[in-house]
Amino acid sequence: MPILSGAQITMEVLVKEGVELIFGYPGGAIMPIYDAMLDYNIHHVLTRHEQGAAHAADGYARASGEVGVAMATSGPGATNLVTGIATAMLDSSPIVCITGQVPSQVIGTDAFQETDVTGVTLPITKHNYLVTEIAELADTLREAFYIARSGRQGPVLVDIAKDVQNEKIEFQWIDKPVKLPGYRPDMSADQRTFQEAADLINNAERPIILAGQGVIASGAMAELLKFVERTNIPLSMTLLGLGGFPASHPLNLGMMGMHGEAWVNTAIQESDLLLAFGMRFDDRVTGNLANYAKHAKKIHIEIDPTEIDKNVKVDVAIVGDLREMLAKLTSHTDQGNRKEWLSKIESHRGDSAVRDIKHMPDMGHLYAAHVIHDIWRLTNGDALVVTDVGQHQMWETQYYHHDTPRSLITSGGLGTMGFALPAAMGAKLSCPEKEVWVICGDGGFQMTAAELTTLAQENIDLNVAIINNGYLGMVRQWQEFFYDGRYSATPMLSPDFVKLAEAHRATGIRVSKREDVETAVRKAQSTPGVVVIDFEVEKEDSVYPMVATGADLDDMIRRPKPEIEW
């Protein structure tokens, strides 16, 4: 049997797990693995901050459905991963983080760069490991990949003591299933519940589907389409569900929730049956729980049993993989005709179009809506868009229409500013054939802008649209609505983004007029490498509609109607 070091065993397992790319940053406690890496056919991307490595691994995972890998040294390297791990945790994204740890002999002595990383990441990982025995290393790494990608996916961290990386043992890869007696990734539902659910569906007059990220995670797009077309039930989506069902489908009503479409939120409140498919009734989609869809029965199909009855009590729960569960459920349902209900929802659209900023006269101003609408139009809706967090993120959902899964990547659960640029790097590397656009705010962009150089070093081709409103816009909006317009710490001076781009070997373009948007977008599309467009948009525009925290879902702040008719 060949004799390998722990570092080599680590690389062997990564290769066997199909890893081709690692995002990371070296340091003392992980040097043996970085040394071994040179002898293996795995490409390493040196991000400029470990947070970037975790987000890049996350973006890689979300774009491809494969496990993304991030690597860091002990102490500060590992703690810099934390925001990225928490982001992946809340959005159930499969990543494996490998961190170096101080030698096992000195663990617990406050050794140089020692942090209790498994302790720190315990509540923000699906599972984590500290490896202090070389005999356990290979199995542990394999378990990590298996846990990350199975069931409800999520981040797994493996902390490897430096002496384990250096130690040598006889090692041979054996292809055997991992042994995890306490791990139940998939508990399948009882046969009876399908009939119960089907009875509710067949008798409902005003049903509506709430489609979440589970549709994309389980690959249930075709099954969902079949279900919708058989039952004729209209559908709405959560933020992370966008793309799981074509935006252009006539039964797709759009996004629900805090900044969802007004008619969608109204329809949910009026419905007599909610069909929650792979979503978790986050507070951002329910509004005030006490008055949430009060007259509706509820069916919940969900892979994670801990989500059942967590926020909203349901009448029928089906625990299992959505794709399989939906296929079974469809066979129990009748063909539906929902004419009356659909025309009722249609009437709720009411004057929404008139209130849409896209249709209002611009008076020479540039609005984010114009920019995002044009990017959608000029990319034929085919781009992979990665957003940051804030107003621009919500405008993206309103003005970029996604017809395919994994074409929108965004930090939903944690709402992590600084996510977009590094996540887009991971996404582009996993789908090199895709046109990738980052849509971010002037604030969030500055949190991880250093990754522009990583993109240059890796010759990555993507475009960045900064929706530059001179504010931490989403917080400014809350201050305008709920804090008497007292702008505390939200006005923000930014660097010259064009020069900043150029300093990072990227192309910079500034746009402040609506008529220049198209030229800039086209130029970005035809220019290789990174192009950063600084869109100087209207400073104090707000995202509408808005359900205030604690308000009922159909109690929305609407954009004022234009005063003049035209």
Next chain:
Amino acid sequence: MIHTIIAYVEDKPGVLNRVASLFRRRGFNIESLAVGHTNRPGISRMTIMVDAEDENVARRIEANLYKLVNVLRVDDLTHKSPVARELALIKVKADSKTRSEIVQIADVFHANIVDTASQTLVLEISGTAEEVTRLLQMLEPFRIVEVQRTGVIAIQPGDDQDYSDPSLFETIQTKQD
């Protein structure tokens, strides 16, 4: 309502921390948690007494425990009339005047006197949590010096479930790529 939840866990470092962290994170209120080895190598057993407003919360606690990779099996014994016991050691002031009265109280509670010193007695009681609490109340007037309670341990009575069957602790991993 207090629920009696049994968790069989892998006997590995950090598992108690994972369970405790789960309860803290999700805001479930632990009344007591007792853990010890079983007759089965590598498996420990926990009795967790937890305050759950309704059955729904209890069910979610169970589901959350199952989600921990090192948890092998979870049973809610609350509605299965569990045999539940708590052990306590109580050191109480005792002088020549009060000593015999304390011994009488101990007798009533089937508590043993396990240490006698010139100023104090140590009582050992095994009983339901209520019995332990009542004994403590009775001893309060004599001045309790120190108390250690173990927290409740519980087991399901009767022949229904045979835990010597190893398959109860194994999940067959069906879907593996």
